[in-house]
Amino acid sequence: xxxxxxxxxNKDNCHGCTNCIKHCPTEAIxxxxxxxxxxxxxxxxxxxxxxxxxxxxxxxxxxxxxMLKGFRYNIAMPAPSLYGQFKRNTDVNRILTAIKRLGFDDxxxxxxxxxxxxxxxxxxxxxxxxxxxxxxxxxxPAVVRLIKVRYPNLIGNIVNLLAPMEVAAYExxxxxxxxxxxxxxxxxxxxxxxxxxxMTSIKSSLSMEKxxxxxAIAVKDIYGDLVRIMKNMDEPEPLATASSLGVLWGKxxxxxxxxxxxxxxxxxxxxxxxxxxxxxxxxxxxxIEFAELCACPGGCVGGALNxxxxxxxxxxxxxxxxxxxxxxxxxxxxxLAMQWQKEIEYEPIMKLxxxxxxxxxxxxxxxxxxxxxxxxxxxxxxxxSCRALAEDVVLGFGKENDCIFKMRxxxxxxxxxxxxxxx
Amino acid sequence: xxxxxxxxxxxxxxAGAASSDFKVLLKKLGIPGDVIRRVSIAMYExxxxxxxxxxxxxxxxxxxxxxxxxxxxxxxxxxxDIDAAMQEGFSTASEQIREMGFGAGMGLPNIKKYxxxxxxxxxxxxGTTVTLCINL
Numbered sequence: 001x002x003x004x005x006x007x008x009x010n011k012d013n014c015h016g017c018t019n020c021i022k023h024c025p026t027e028a029i030x031x032x033x034x035x036x037x038x039x040x041x042x043x044x045x046x047x048x049x050x051x052x053x054x055x056x057x058x059x060x061x062x063x064x065x066x067m068l069k070g071f072r073y074n075i076a077m078p079a080p081s082l083y084g085q086f087k088r089n090t091d092v093n094r095i096l097t098a099i100k101r102l103g104f105d106d107x108x109x110x111x112x113x114x115x116x117x118x119x120x121x122x123x124x125x126x127x128x129x130x131x132x133x134x135x136x137x138x139x140x141p142a143v144v145r146l147i148k149v150r151y152p153n154l155i156g157n158i159v160n161l162l163a164p165m166e167v168a169a170y171e172x173x174x175x176x177x178x179x180x181x182x183x184x185x186x187x188x189x190x191x192x193x194x195x196x197x198x199m200t201s202i203k204s205s206l207s208m209e210k211x212x213x214x215x216a217i218a219v220k221d222i223y224g225d226l227v228r229i230m231k232n233m234d235e236p237e238p239l240a241t242a243s244s245l246g247v248l249w250g251k252x253x254x255x256x257x258x259x260x261x262x263x264x265x266x267x268x269x270x271x272x273x274x275x276x277x278x279x280x281x282x283x284x285x286x287x288i289e290f291a292e293l294c295a296c297p298g299g300c301v302g303g304a305l306n307x308x309x310x311x312x313x314x315x316x317x318x319x320x321x322x323x324x325x326x327x328x329x330x331x332x333x334x335x336l337a338m339q340w341q342k343e344i345e346y347e348p349i350m351k352l353x354x355x356x357x358x359x360x361x362x363x364x365x366x367x368x369x370x371x372x373x374x375x376x377x378x379x380x381x382x383x384x385s386c387r388a389l390a391e392d393v394v395l396g397f398g399k400e401n402d403c404i405f406k407m408r409x410x411x412x413x414x415x416x417x418x419x420x421x422x423x
Numbered sequence: 424x425x426x427x428x429x430x431x432x433x434x435x436x437x438a439g440a441a442s443s444d445f446k447v448l449l450k451k452l453g454i455p456g457d458v459i460r461r462v463s464i465a466m467y468e469x470x471x472x473x474x475x476x477x478x479x480x481x482x483x484x485x486x487x488x489x490x491x492x493x494x495x496x497x498x499x500x501x502x503x504d505i506d507a508a509m510q511e512g513f514s515t516a517s518e519q520i521r522e523m524g525f526g527a528g529m530g531l532p533n534i535k536k537y538x539x540x541x542x543x544x545x546x547x548x549x550g551t552t553v554t555l556c557i558n559l
Binding site for chain 2: 034150152153272278281282284346348350351352353354356357358360363364
């Protein structure tokens with residue numbers, strides 16, 4: 001599947017306003033005939049449009065619990081940020097037991113996968129010389145996709161380890177096979193996801209031939225049920241084993257704290273991420289060893305599919321009582337399994353043409369059109385800026401008259417001509 | 424095709440704006456990644472020099488079939504000793520500029536490193552023109 005996207009549009013709710021087009025970091029949305037349209041080649045599934053749409057017309061396609069019926073043994077894998085969705089000091093065992101009671105046979109915490117990724121990253125940084133600076137975390141799939149389409153020179157900076165979700169899935173499957181004797185095809189592994197980008201990375205992985213995860217269930221879709229189950233719960237099962245090191249990956253800064261090296265930065269919010277990637281690209285940040293970049297504000301706690309305010313959720317994660325006695329360490333077999341299975345390839349989305357001369361001609365046309373535009377970037381034409389409309393016109397996706405100011409000028413000219421005829 | 428930019432000599436918060444804009448243009452033209460990287464680094468260094476030493480000026484950038492030529496033109500104090508200026512670590516930047524993280528004396532050496540051709544025309548008291556060329 002070349003372009004699977006979790007982020008989609010509910011046409012009925014779309015008013016054709018300019019909120020999403022103005023906020024999309026890859027200029028992937030246009031309003032056409034009064035409705036938003038997502039350009040699939042450009043979308044990185046960051047969920048920014050879901051967050052800003054006041055009419056809830058943008059949504060994320062995720063899986064439902066119905067999917068569990070397709071497997072004989074099902075494992076739920078909650079994202080660390082889930083633990084901060086409930087009242088302060090909620091026992092993680094209660095949360096995990098509630099998830100299990102939704103119909104799962106077992107639970108495996110993604111926070112444990114995160115612990116293993118931390119250990120592997122530390123090992124890599126300690127043992128390998130000549131690593132690119134800074135290394136960029138591979139945990140946020142929206143950031144990895146952004147680099148893939150906009151920063152060809154930075155693909156080599158991404159840590160070539162699988163994200164905690166995939167590492168957790170690998171381990172959960174291994175344990176389930178041992179315990180049940182079932183085959184991989186009979187075991188369902190479901191990620192409880194805070195964001196649409198994770199869903200996309202399951203359906204069309206960039207670094208694996210095929211994801212180990214069977215599906216993704218949105219936090220918001222099961223939140224109400226979890227609260228209800230927890231309310232009536234007597235004794236929870238002792239399921240929680242992850243340490244705060246893994247759990248704090250749910251919040252921006254948690255991953256770098258775990259690496260325990262001085263020259264790290266943690267950046268959150270897609271606009272800030274773009275600014276920092278520009279600086280890394282210009283080699284202005286070679287003093288930094290490691291960069292944790294999260295597309296969502298606050299990190300995964302700010303995921304578009306979470307329920308609780310990201311600041312509140314982050315504070316709860318920091319103060320979460322954990323039951324862990326040990327931190328998961330990856331075996332040698334696991335260290336091998338954590339490596340990327342394929343290289344990420346640059347897929348330019350900004351390029352005007354394959355041939356340089358043709359691209360330059362188009363750019364000159366764009367410059368000429370743009371020079372004549374009102375430069376208000378009002379978005380009324382359906383493109384995010386006057387410059388984007390000029391590009392659309394030259395690439396054949398838009399008309400100059402989509403600009404309401406241009407249109408007004410023309411009407412005035414026609415009116416003047418009509419008056420002249422009358423004389 | 425050409426792009427021209429005015430380089431403000433006082434406002435450090437916009438220093439680097441010309442290189443950033445030009446980098447976006449190169450990506451849209453489909454210029455290979457390694458060329459973009461060299462152009463951006465060299466151009467940024469030259470732009471910062473124009474801000475710090477030249478007191479601002481003008482940048483003219485041209486993309487032709489086989490090469491990219493970028494000139495930074497200022498009416499600043501000029502460079503009295505080009506050989507010294509080309510040495511790594513040599514800088515005449517003020518303490519105040521160094522405190523802002525600039526003036527490490529790597530500007531000109533870095534430009535030379537990342538370009539295929541690099542020329543400085545300078546007249547003390549009149550100004551400096553730095554021209555960088557990167558082959559495509």
